[in-house]
Amino acid sequence: MRIGAIEAGGTKFICGIGNEQGIIEERVSFPTEHPDRTIGNVLDYFKDKSIDAMGIGSFGPLNIDKNSPLYGYVTTTPKPGWENYPFLGMLSKFFDIPFGWDTDVNAAAYGEATWGAAQGLDSCVYYTVGTGVGIGIYSEGNLVHGLVHPEGGHVLTRRHHADDFAGTCPYHGDCLEGMAAGPAIEGRWKVKGSELPAVHPAWEMEAFYIGQSVSNTILMLSPKKVILGGGVMHQKQLFPLIRSEVSKNLNRYVNADEVLGAMDEYIVPPGLGDNAGLCGALALGLRALSERS
Amino acid sequence: MRIGAIEAGGTKFICGIGNEQGIIEERVSFPTEHPDRTIGNVLDYFKDKSIDAMGIGSFGPLNIDKNSPLYGYVTTTPKPGWENYPFLGMLSKFFDIPFGWDTDVNAAAYGEATWGAAQGLDSCVYYTVGTGVGIGIYSEGNLVHGLVHPEGGHVLTRRHHADDFAGTCPYHGDCLEGMAAGPAIEGRWKVKGSELPAVHPAWEMEAFYIGQSVSNTILMLSPKKVILGGGVMHQKQLFPLIRSEVSKNLNRYVNADEVLGAMDEYIVPPGLGDNAGLCGALALGLRALSERS
Numbered sequence: 001m002r003i004g005a006i007e008a009g010g011t012k013f014i015c016g017i018g019n020e021q022g023i024i025e026e027r028v029s030f031p032t033e034h035p036d037r038t039i040g041n042v043l044d045y046f047k048d049k050s051i052d053a054m055g056i057g058s059f060g061p062l063n064i065d066k067n068s069p070l071y072g073y074v075t076t077t078p079k080p081g082w083e084n085y086p087f088l089g090m091l092s093k094f095f096d097i098p099f100g101w102d103t104d105v106n107a108a109a110y111g112e113a114t115w116g117a118a119q120g121l122d123s124c125v126y127y128t129v130g131t132g133v134g135i136g137i138y139s140e141g142n143l144v145h146g147l148v149h150p151e152g153g154h155v156l157t158r159r160h161h162a163d164d165f166a167g168t169c170p171y172h173g174d175c176l177e178g179m180a181a182g183p184a185i186e187g188r189w190k191v192k193g194s195e196l197p198a199v200h201p202a203w204e205m206e207a208f209y210i211g212q213s214v215s216n217t218i219l220m221l222s223p224k225k226v227i228l229g230g231g232v233m234h235q236k237q238l239f240p241l242i243r244s245e246v247s248k249n250l251n252r253y254v255n256a257d258e259v260l261g262a263m264d265e266y267i268v269p270p271g272l273g274d275n276a277g278l279c280g281a282l283a284l285g286l287r288a289l290s291e292r293s
Numbered sequence: 294m295r296i297g298a299i300e301a302g303g304t305k306f307i308c309g310i311g312n313e314q315g316i317i318e319e320r321v322s323f324p325t326e327h328p329d330r331t332i333g334n335v336l337d338y339f340k341d342k343s344i345d346a347m348g349i350g351s352f353g354p355l356n357i358d359k360n361s362p363l364y365g366y367v368t369t370t371p372k373p374g375w376e377n378y379p380f381l382g383m384l385s386k387f388f389d390i391p392f393g394w395d396t397d398v399n400a401a402a403y404g405e406a407t408w409g410a411a412q413g414l415d416s417c418v419y420y421t422v423g424t425g426v427g428i429g430i431y432s433e434g435n436l437v438h439g440l441v442h443p444e445g446g447h448v449l450t451r452r453h454h455a456d457d458f459a460g461t462c463p464y465h466g467d468c469l470e471g472m473a474a475g476p477a478i479e480g481r482w483k484v485k486g487s488e489l490p491a492v493h494p495a496w497e498m499e500a501f502y503i504g505q506s507v508s509n510t511i512l513m514l515s516p517k518k519v520i521l522g523g524g525v526m527h528q529k530q531l532f533p534l535i536r537s538e539v540s541k542n543l544n545r546y547v548n549a550d551e552v553l554g555a556m557d558e559y560i561v562p563p564g565l566g567d568n569a570g571l572c573g574a575l576a577l578g579l580r581a582l583s584e585r586s
Binding site for chain 2: 061075076123135137139140141142143144145146147148149150151152154155156157158159171172212215216217219220221222223224249250251252253254255256258259
């Protein structure tokens, strides 16, 4: 089986070919530009690959409602050319194969549930903390879509007592993304997170915000695994700090061994590492193929 | 069809008989005492009713994991006699019928999705705001259980700028329940909510907390309907105040007509009124019957 996979990010596109074991056999990457150019690159890459199905996890907001005439569209993004753009339709016009289509974070959650840290579980939550914050939710064996799709990166949070940073979110100011995404770290400390030392008050503050949101997510959804990915989470010192915040916040209220005793295995990095998104797209493609047959 | 239904609350039990149209044909109610007495009353009520199935929506925490040996137990409650009590097992010993079993708030969410305000929708969130705060979640056509079950009433919230109330939650102090449940209103204003006038700063503050949580729930889950029930929500003046808070918090970020334009029909009281819980238990019983046959 040869499955096409696209991890369509706001900054770059990764396209690859994988198989039913979740192995990515080849891949390419190019910057996200005007869709005429970017989708042209995608079509060029896949045109001679003889793929059986394709899965796409895309930056959003998206229309992922199968009953909508706008299913497969990127919707209200300010990114030039992408607003109300029929992403899926531009591909399905050229390839008569089953397509899987979902948000980038839902794809990553699904990849992790299929081959990664949540393999075999019927629920997990996947965070990406990078240029923005996104949350994908897999619950009771389904990806959560709902009315539009979750936008959990924008939840309102309590402020850290020592933080007077205004927040970077143009909509909400000091929501989670506004306080904890990469640009917030850089805005607050005047240096990129990747240039800060591993021991620095920035990480305690970062863990405060992410830990607060993870605590609330555990209370709201009781996921079987919490997976934290994205560029900011390459700072591995964040994991113990976040677990400590969650433990403090929940205060032994959630009575499950996973939460009370084994948090090192409950709040974890992606099992697929930086391949979570692309493998997730692959898993979406495989699922689309199995649903058609 | 005759289906038994139990809405097992921390203060009182309501037992009834209903049919497949969601009509409750008869009911009784008695206080929640030691389980020897309360379950005795339940057995007495149902013993000659010739019911075909039974559904139970119970106060918790509960074990609702069908693969666990403790499925059907009430778990860590401080309520005398109910800790680690095999609620479901005590009934299934006497009635050889299919049983549905879930949390009280999940039952209410399911009742609303079956016959109430979310009828025909594949997702909704049900809040009860009363002695405590509980949140039931129906998502992609499934009730959300996860690792234990959601405990969304305990999410951490931002404080209202004019509020110095410490909060009533023994675990978290000023979590949502600690700031917005009935005892918090009474603790803050030194009078029961039901005795406060409809125009009073208490309601603006209450709407601040509930609206904040509803905003975050919309961002996290994108539900197709948000249903607010429970004793505190009998104060109908809260609805426009809460909608206004949500609108302010989301700041036009969630691009759906339901959220931007028709919030009167999006954030609503239970369609089943105070029957949401009992009808939900009925719906759980019906589902258990259909799953067996």
